Structures are given as C-alpha cells and as structure tokens.
Amino acid sequence: MKYLIYIIAVIILLGLNLGIFKSLQVYGQIPNLLFLFMLFFALEKQDYDFFFVAAVCGIFLDFYSAGFFGAYTLAFLTVGLCAHLFANNLLVLEINWKSLSLVLLASLIMFNLILWFFQFLAFKLGWSGQFAGIKVFSSEFPANFIYDWLLLYPVYLCFTFVRGFVQNLNVRRRGVVR
Amino acid sequence: MRFIYTKAFAIFAGCLALLALLVIMQLKGWLDPIRIAFLDAPRPVAALANSAASPVKNFFSTIYQLKKISDENGRLRAEVKQLEQALVGQDQQTRENQALRDELGFAKNTQLNLASCAVLSDNPFGQTDALVLNCGTKDGVGEGQAVISQGYLVGKIIYAGPGSSTALLITAADFSTDARVSQTDAAALVKGSFGSGVILDQVKQTDDLQKGWLVVSAGINAKIPKNILIGQVSDILSSDNDLFKRAALISPIDFDNLQFVFVVKD
Numbered sequence: 001m002k003y004l005i006y007i008i009a010v011i012i013l014l015g016l017n018l019g020i021f022k023s024l025q026v027y028g029q030i031p032n033l034l035f036l037f038m039l040f041f042a043l044e045k046q047d048y049d050f051f052f053v054a055a056v057c058g059i060f061l062d063f064y065s066a067g068f069f070g071a072y073t074l075a076f077l078t079v080g081l082c083a084h085l086f087a088n089n090l091l092v093l094e095i096n097w098k099s100l101s102l103v104l105l106a107s108l109i110m111f112n113l114i115l116w117f118f119q120f121l122a123f124k125l126g127w128s129g130q131f132a133g134i135k136v137f138s139s140e141f142p143a144n145f146i147y148d149w150l151l152l153y154p155v156y157l158c159f160t161f162v163r164g165f166v167q168n169l170n171v172r173r174r175g176v177v178r
Numbered sequence: 179m180r181f182i183y184t185k186a187f188a189i190f191a192g193c194l195a196l197l198a199l200l201v202i203m204q205l206k207g208w209l210d211p212i213r214i215a216f217l218d219a220p221r222p223v224a225a226l227a228n229s230a231a232s233p234v235k236n237f238f239s240t241i242y243q244l245k246k247i248s249d250e251n252g253r254l255r256a257e258v259k260q261l262e263q264a265l266v267g268q269d270q271q272t273r274e275n276q277a278l279r280d281e282l283g284f285a286k287n288t289q290l291n292l293a294s295c296a297v298l299s300d301n302p303f304g305q306t307d308a309l310v311l312n313c314g315t316k317d318g319v320g321e322g323q324a325v326i327s328q329g330y331l332v333g334k335i336i337y338a339g340p341g342s343s344t345a346l347l348i349t350a351a352d353f354s355t356d357a358r359v360s361q362t363d364a365a366a367l368v369k370g371s372f373g374s375g376v377i378l379d380q381v382k383q384t385d386d387l388q389k390g391w392l393v394v395s396a397g398i399n400a401k402i403p404k405n406i407l408i409g410q411v412s413d414i415l416s417s418d419n420d421l422f423k424r425a426a427l428i429s430p431i432d433f434d435n436l437q438f439v440f441v442v443k444d
Contacts, residue, residue, distance in 0.1 A: 011219050011220050011223065012220075012223050014219075014220040014223075014224075015220035015221070015222070015223020015224040015226070015227055016223065016224075016227050018220060018224040018227075019223065019224035019225065019226065019227025019228040019230075019231065020227045020228070020230075020231040022228075023228070023231065023232075023235050024231070024235065048185065048186065048189055051189045051190065051193055054193075055193055055196070055197075058197075059200070059216065060216055060220075063213050063216040063217055064217070069200065069201055069204040069209070070197055070200065070201045070204070073197050073200070074194075074197060077190060077193050077194070077197070081186065081190050084186060085186070127205070
C-alpha cells in the first residue's frame, strides 16, 4: 500500500513539475522535484524505501526524456545510494539546512555527471545517435542548482506529509489505537 | 568489502539488474505500452496545475513585459515623429513636383527663351507683392523681363543681381504693362491694384468689352513679348459715362503660393 502512495506522490509531483514549472523557467531551467523528493527519502536513516522511489522517479524521467533509456534511473539509484551512505555513516547529527544545501550541491553534480557519462557511453556504443556535451551541463548547472535549492523546503513539506501519511497508515493497519 | 554484503548493496544490485532488463526490453521495443501509461499518468495533474498557474504566469509575464512595452512605446513614438517629419517633407516634394510638372507642361510647348527659377521668398525689403528668385544676371535674367507661370504673366523683374533677382507681381499697386483684349485686339493697360488684384484700364469706350474675354500682353514693351496670357475679364468696373472702360481681371495663378516660375529672356 505504501508503494502505491509513493507512486501517486511521484505522479503528482511530476504533474506539478510539468504543469507549473515548465512555464516558469529561469534561464531555460526547470526544477527537478522528483530528484529532491528522492533525496529526502535517501537521507532518511535505516530506511530503504528510497530505492523504490528512485527507481520509479528514474523510470518516469527516462520515459519523458529524449535520451537513451536508463540514464535517469541509474543516476537516481546511484545518487540515492550515495546520499543514503553519507547520511548513515558520515552524518553524525541530524541534517540541517547548511549541510542539506551542500548535499544538494554534491548530489546534483554527481547526478549530472552520471547522466552525461551514460549518454556518452550510449553514444559510443551506438545505442544513441547524439549526446549533450559536458559544457551544456555545466552551463545549465548554476540555474538548475539555485532553482532546486529554492524549492527544497516545499518538497520537504511534501515529503514529510507523505511519510507521515504512510506511517499513520501502517499504524492503523497494525491496529494500534492512539 | 563489507559494503557488498549489506542490504543496501543487495537492493542496489537488484535494481541495477532490473534496470538492465528494462533497457533490453526498451531496445526490443517491448516497453512501448508501458511507456504510454507512464506518459499519460501525470497528464491530468499537469493540466490542472497548468490551468491554475496560467493566471499567475500571465500576471507576472505582463509585469515583466511592462518595461519592454514602455521602451517599445518610447521607441515607436520617436519613430512616428521621424515619419511625420519625413511625411511633411514628402508632401512638400509632391507639391513641388506638381508645380514643376505644370510649369514644364507649358515650357515644353512654347518657343520663348525661358530661364527656370525657384521662388526663394516673398515680400523682400518690406515690399508687398514681390518675389525673390534664385536666378540672376549669370542666368541671362535682366530688369524689365517678364516672369510667367503656367503660361500666365505673373510679374516682371525689377532688380537683377548676379545670382538672384526681384520680381514685382502684377497684383502690386505699382505694376503696369501694356495689354490688349484678345477677342477684339483693343489696346489697354493692365495694372495692379492694392487689395483688388489686377485691373484692366484705358480701354476705349468704343471698344467692346465683355466678361470672360481673355487679356494678353501687347508686346509694346520690348522686354515683355506679346500674346502672354494675363487674365480673364471677371467684372466690368466702369460705366458708360467714364472716360475709359475698366474691368477686373482674374488669373488662375495662386500668387501666394508660387514655387517655380520662368523668366522670359531676351
């Protein structure tokens, strides 16, 4: 049941991303709400739901993108795993807004690098007819990061709402009366 | 090494295997039905979000455009002023063109030796009914020569300098020249009248004179050739008891807006 709720949340976020932010571009960039959503899941300690969310978000974006299939899914899974390992093994205290901004910066860099590398590999193997050069990613990165950074808190609210909803659902299913 | 034995790595490896399977299915084209479902799923939410965001977007877009609209407005105003000025110049050129055509239409058919001149200004030195022309002695213009426009006598040169000359109009009070009535060949005198245009005077009482008859130059003055149209009799001013017959003449020439004239050279 919780996975169905995750899928619905991803669909709603993707719909908002396409419906609202596609016409509110900043220097030609739109935010990646799914990436932020997955990142918050990945930063949860001792929780592996982020793999499902990353896979679903990646598959959705792979279908919507014009690049070779699998690039976004691989990037989401890898960045999610890395963020999860960081949160579990390196982060001593709870994450705050300063460290979250740095995590977002590092994860976006890794995300773009994996995307570029996958598309480059697909191009070299003849699976894809074109790929965007690294300069394209680097020129778009600053606007992309700032736009994502500005939407961190709204997506965090969405994430806490979904987590709370799923936890309440689990509690009620177990029959615990509050 | 310990990481590969963790649950996280196991799930990650499982996801990678699933991804590889999906990539193979995509290459085979088996993912197309699923692809359609994935693409259609967020559409209702996207449509709803778009319809909700459109008014906000239009509002901010309008505000953002305001400065551009204001700048464009200023630029267009300046352009309109420039075009209006160009239009005034063009209207002036059109009038000059028409005046030249009218003059050239006469000049083409005449055998007179003409010097074409442009009117520089009127009322020089405080004189009324006089014109300054842009041709002078170097163009063959001399004092006493007739000034004509569209075949009608408009005045005579009273002063000729090297590069410019002054012409006295036939409507000037101190203008006079010999004339004759075209229909009867009766001799007469044409003089200007302050505020009254052109007067035909000194026609004998025995000579017939009627409205509508043409009056031309007599050619007695050597510098003003004969048979140059002066005007048409519009009104008989004298009575049978007067010594001579007098009449008012009208000319089709607009003396207030002359731009180009010809001087009849010797």
